[in-house]
Amino acid sequence: MVLSLERPSSRYSRRVVGSDVDQALAFFGRDYDFRAPAVRRTRPTAHWDFAGVGDDRMSLRSSRFMVDLRSESQVDDEFLVVWMRSGSSRITCGGETWALEAGVPVVLPFAEPYSLHHRDIALNLVHLDRDFVRALVGDDDFAFESMQRPTAAGLAVWQDVVRAHSSTWLDVDHELDPIAQRDIAEAFATAAVRAFPRRDRWRSTVSGGGPEHGRLRRALDFVHDHAREPIGTPEIAAAAGLSPRGLQQSLRRHLDQTPGDLLRGVRLDGARADLLGGARDETTVADIARSWGFGHLGRFSATYRTRFGELPSESLRAR
Structure with missing residues (x-):
């Protein structure tokens, strides 16, 4: 230019x-x-x-x-x-x-x-x-x-x-x-x-300038801002100005995800950031898992390993 x-x-x-x-x-x-x-x-x-x-x-x-x-x-x-x-x-x-x-x-x-x-x-x-x-x-x-x-x-x-x-x-x-x-x-x-704020990588996954893209970005904003809270499809859809079915269709069309997939992924990313940034003597895997809405430690560890290729305890020790 x-x-x-x-x-x-x-x-x-x-x-x-x-x-x-x-x-x-x-x-x-x-x-x-x-x-x-x-x-x-x-x-x-x-x-x-x-x-x-x-x-x-x-x-x-x-x-x-x-x-x-x-x-x-x-x-x-x-x-x-x-x-x-x-x-x-x-x-x-x-x-x-x-x-x-x-x-x-x-x-x-x-x-x-x-x-x-x-x-x-x-x-x-x-x-x-x-x-x-x-x-x-x-x-x-x-x-x-x-x-x-x-x-x-x-x-x-x-x-x-x-x-x-x-x-x-x-x-x-x-x-x-x-x-x-x-x-x-x-x-x-x-x-x-x-x-100036840098663009989060997740926002760049939704390209386009139409109304649907804007609503989907609002859904992503809401999930990233409230992932530690007890939210689900109804709350995400309301924040985006969509019906629950409309949210499901939009996520599937643009990101090939369900609302549950989206929320779980954001929570796993947040837990990983906390594990990598936490002090080993002051932080436990169980505490971090619970803070991100994972009530079953065994399932959390298995899902975490599938996503990141290591156990949560390994991420914490790497710190």
């Missing part, structure tokens, strides 16, 4: 200003994969502008588009951190809708389609190359949780990096040596990882 470079390590810069809507859609659509955009003018003359400085790892950008814009979009190769300066914007993905708040950064949906509705929007954006971030984290499947605002501490981390490095990065008249340039990109990527 960054502009093509003859020297990938050097920064590029570009600034464009215009009033032609078709030119704006062609320009922005190239980077943000606008699909069948619909534009309505909000003033006699539609103003748009863009400024950006970047390299193959990161780019800092600002843009304005003074129209009412609706479009579908999808970005697969970069993580986009965005915060609104003015205007209004609503992002819909997976059956959920979020309104951007002025000055509050979030990460846009990654590798899944989403719809946007911008009106007279002015945005700041940081584009982080997907492979660069994943190499830095050491996880080939790493992704951020879409549209989740950072904690107060996370916001402070992000704002500190923006204040410390933006002016240096944007000053294209001052050449950065390769080490300094990489250090700044790493600082932004590291701050993003610290500031």
Whole structure:
């Protein structure tokens, strides 16, 4: 999505200003994969502008588009951190809708389609190359949780990096040596990882942006949040806005699981995390099994061994 470079390590810069809507859609659509955009003018003359400085790892950008814009979009190769300066914007993905708040950064949906509705929007954006971030984290499947605002501490981390490095990065008249340039990109990527929630692996198992996908994600959210509690199919279905039969059909269709399979798997994963993280002298297998809803220790041990290839006691000793 960054502009093509003859020297990938050097920064590029570009600034464009215009009033032609078709030119704006062609320009922005190239980077943000606008699909069948619909534009309505909000003033006699539609103003748009863009400024950006970047390299193959990161780019800092600002843009304005003074129209009412609706479009579908999808970005697969970069993580986009965005915060609104003015205007209004609503992002819909997976059956959920979020309104951007002025000055509050979030990460846009990654590798899944989403719809946007911008009106007279002015945005700041940081584009982080997907492979660069994943190499830095050491996880080939790493992704951020879409549209989740950072904690107060996370916001402070992000704002500190923006204040410390933006002016240096944007000053294209001052050449950065390769080490300094990489250090700044790493600082932004590291701050993003610290500031924004990462996507749990289980959420990536439900791809798609339809209403059913959104309800299924709500079911997964509920199970992961309440797995230690005495819940079952009726409670999971109610939380997802589905009938029990609808939940069963949706899980079978998308994950090839029953509600019982889902709940048991989440509980086993939670028990394993506790076993691996517990102190041997202070934790027993029986206590952990009971805390995750397994009342029969023998059946728990057998199911655990089938799933993880070792007994619960072996996991605890490995700690």
